[in-house]
Every structure is written in C-alpha cells, then in structure tokens.
Amino acid sequence: MDTPLEDLVKEWLRLDPNESTRKDVEQLWHNNAIDELERRMRTRIEFGTAGLRGKMEAGWSRMNDLIVIQASQGLCAYVLEHVKNAATRGVVVGHDHRHNSEKWAQLTAAAFIANDVKVYLHKGLVHTPLVPFSVKALNAACGVMITASHNPKQDNGYKVYWENAVQIIGPHDVGIAQSILQNLEPRVHDASQIVESGMCIDCTEEMKRGYFVSLSHLRTAALSFSGGSVAFVNTSMHGVGGPFASKAFEIAGFPPFTPVKEQQHPDPEFPTVKFPNPEEKGALDLAITTANAKGASYVLAQDPDADRFSAAENCDGKWVTFTGDQLGTLFAYHVFETYKTSGKPIGKHGDIPLRACLKLPLGKLAMVASTVSSKMIEAIAQTEGFRFVDCLTGFKFIGNTALDLVKAGYEVPFGYEEAIGYMFGSDIRDKDGVAATMVFAQLAASLRARGTTVTVHLQELYRRYGYFETSNSYFICTDPLVTETIFRKIRSSDVMGSSQGRSYPSSIGGLRIQSVVDLTEGHGYDSTNAPTYQPKLPLSLGHMIQFRAFSDSAGTDDSRIVLTIRTSGTEPKIKYYLEGSGSNRQAVHSLLGRVVDDLAEDWMNAAENGLGRP
Known part of the structure; x- marks a missing residue:
C-alpha cells in the first residue's frame, strides 16, 4: 500500500536540516501542489553504480542536503563494515564548481568524521580524475566526488569510488543503497564537525603534484619538438579543467593553448551552452570561432568536470569533429605504436623504468573498450597481436576489467568508451579528459612533424585495418509497456x-545475422558460446542485445555490422549503437542507412508505436 503523501511530506519536514528546502516543501503543501509534491516525494532518488545524480530541489527524488547526508551516512556505515581499516585509511572527498558542490562535499566529510573516519577533503575546485588518483595514492577506503559532470546546470551528483579507485559496481551499489535506507536519521546537520575536528586533512596540493607527475609519464619518449608549429584552442566548458589542461600543456613542452575566454572560467550557470557537453551539437561553436580568429588547426575540449574529451580539426577550412570512436581508435593506435617503438606501455614513461626497462611480450599488452564502442581496436589487436577485451558500458566496468587483466599478468595502458571517455596509464583507472587532451596534442604535433594531420592519419588506419563508421542514436519511448x-x-x-528455444531476427539491412548476444537479466544468451550458450559478459538490468551480421552474397562486398540495442537507465529511450565496417567506404555508409531503416520500420515499428526520433 502506498504511503500517504502527507506522511511523506511530514517525514521530510521532520528530517530536513536545511531551512530553505524545508520552507519550499511547506509552501508546496500549503498551496496544495499535489502533482509537484508527488513528483518530488513519491519515489526516492536511486543510488546505483553511478552513485546519485539529479535535479537540485527539495524532495526525496531530488539532490539536496538531506539526501547527501543520508547517502554519506549509509556509505560510511557500509565502508566501515566492508573495508579493512577504513577509519584510519580514510576517505577522499572532492567537488567541482556547481551550485551546492562545496557545501555537499563538506557535509559528506562531516558525516564520515562524525563516525571517526579520517577525511582527505580537497580544498577548492578539482577535476573528477583527481579523486580516484588520490584514493589510490593515499590507499584510502573510498572516494566521493560531488559533480554532475556534463549534465544541465540544474543538476548535481554524488559519484563514489571504491578502495580500488574505480567506480563502484555490484554488489556494492546494492549494499550501499540498503545501508542508506538503514541510516536515514541525520546525525549531522551542518559542516561544523569538519571545522572542529582534526580528522579533516588537506593534501590537495600534494595530490595535484602527484597527478602532474603521472601526466609526465604520458609524454611521448621521442618528443623532440616544441609543438609550436601547431596552434590549439581549448575550451573547458565553463568547468574546472582549464588550469589542469594548461599545466598538462606545460608538462608536454608545448606553448600555451588559446582558451575560449567566454568558457574559460568555472561558472555554474553555463551561460553559453544549454548542455555543457562537448558531444552536443553546437557545443564547440565558440571554440571553432576562436580557432578561426587565431588561425588554430585544432580545437580541444573537456566537459565541466574534465573527465571527458573531444577534439575537432580544421580540414582545409572545414571543421571536422572527431567521434568518440574515432578518438578511441587514434588513441589506441598511438598507445600501441608507442609500445612497439619503446617496449614500454604509455603511462610508464618518464624517469620511472618498467620492470628495469625489460620489454614485455606484445601478447601481454591489452586494451579495453565498452561493448557498444567501435570494433576497430579489435581489428587492430587481431592484426598486431595484442589482446582486446570488451565489457559492459561504463568506466566502472572498464576500470575493473583493466584491473582484472593486470592481475592476469597484462599491461593495460588504455581503455575507452564511445561517449568520449578515455583512460591512459595505470595511475587512474577511470576516464581523464586532461590526460586525453595532452595525448591528443602530442599526437597532432608529432603528425605535423611528419608532414601530415590527424584526419589523414585516421584515413591511413582505415586503409590498413578496414573502414569503420558508426551511426548511433535512439528512439524515444515513454511507455514502458511499449518498450x-x-x-x-x-x-x-x-x-x-531456435535450437536453444530462442528466436531472434535472422537478417537486417540485407545482411545475415551471424551471432546474437543477449545480456538482459533473465534472457542471457550467447549464440557463439556453445554448448552452454551463456554470455561471457555480466547481465544488465535493462534490455541489451547485440547482433553481428555480414553479407553472405558472392562478390567483393565484405561489409558487416555490429548493432547493439539497449534501454537507458536514466531516460525514456531505446538506444542503438550501430557500426559498419568493410573495405568499401561507400558500401559501408549505404549499408548503415538500410540497417537503420529496417531497425525503425521492422524491429521497432516506430510509427505504429509512436516512437520519437531526435
């Protein structure tokens, strides 16, 4: 039986320590704003593998002081129970520039200190990668970053890293969520504990120095040029990445980039972009305008918390923005080429030897990407002899997969996902937009020194390993029953x-479906893994199915596709990730159009089901 709305409101008013949000709820109740109160009060914001993220407002389904305090109390109790010596090892807490971020970082610290847990609270604005770096460097029990990454200005979030310095995965997400529900009564009401206690430690500058040392290991060993012949413009999207990216350029030995002044400094209002996401259409317009004025060849961009990266190149007057998969391919080949010439994986350069500089066998080099990312790295790995492993979407899986491979004796210097997230080296097993900025700038400068460009280099890789093109999008479906x-x-x-009691489509876009991997919980199936037919990857709570198909007609057409369709965990969308590959670029491009048409008309019945399209 549903709890009466009045009881939900009364409980909120009893617990909320913030006068402003408490008055907000009182006013809504006084005005009989039932629909609005139902939206805010009926369901509790869900704690998952990404922690918490949502709109900043009063209510159980929103981000606010009370939710942060409860989350911190539950996380603290769970960590004390499951991590050895957690109280003395301490926790790392950082925050970005969004509204409420600093206060919520302090409330988080106060909740841990109230339980006699040491806290390393970063002072001032930091980018997200500094938190997992600090967790590893300090051997902390966990880490919390207050950020909503590239979400709109109304949102904020609470991202959690486990003691291995990787975002949490199951069973910890479920365990923490249960622990939060067992610790709802606020034991802290403000941040006074962090002022009064000697258990709050500031090692921000020390961690920044360590982080920049780790970036220096990403310097290309043979870099003997200043980069002065290549001009770069950089935007930090009104976020915190500017100073970190500037220092990265200095470490690489480059002259300063030109910042986009309108977006250079942290601003929680994000006045020049509706969505502060480098992937969004138009997000790089100001940067490109600046680059045209300065005669720059490349635009570089980090999202507001600087864990993601994008780039664009001026190709004879036309600006081309690289896709997340194209950047992933470029980075992967750069990492491979660096290892091939030096015998050491990127991230182990500088003055630190790798196992006394003994060259590892190429077969012990491994790279990781999410299963919805391009398969071009897979093709490069098959040709060049290193190992490629895919995993579920998200850096919580990429980072943990990398650590598992390290335990198995591999070096894993690179991992990525198509949503412009890139991991370099061994110090941070999470995406890092600043590291990506530095590596891309080095790649562009080294190619310029060889008389070529990033775009031309990418075309050369296509000729060598096959042409790959992606067509990712989604259908809007607001009715769960239709989904x-x-x-x-x-x-x-x-x-x-059908031999396993399964009946999936046998063709799409004129291609014959070769394999099906269903990663949906309750439907797990992998047609390639006889006799058990059990998927090798973990199952997903939402729907997720991947199809591989190829042309079986006689002739020279070697086109093939990988199509993944899945439901979104946060939006009313059915997403699809489609990649075609083959030796004939035009054939691949045409094929993608046919597949999307079949997907919409035959598989989704988009018109009949009333599905929206972007």
Missing part, C-alpha cells in the same frame, strides 16, 4: 538460435 512489447517481438522473430 517491453518491442523487445518481446525481437526475441520471437524468425529462427535465429
């Missing part, structure tokens, strides 16, 4: 996998 109907239909089509 269930669509996926039920996909699982009852034709005869693919």
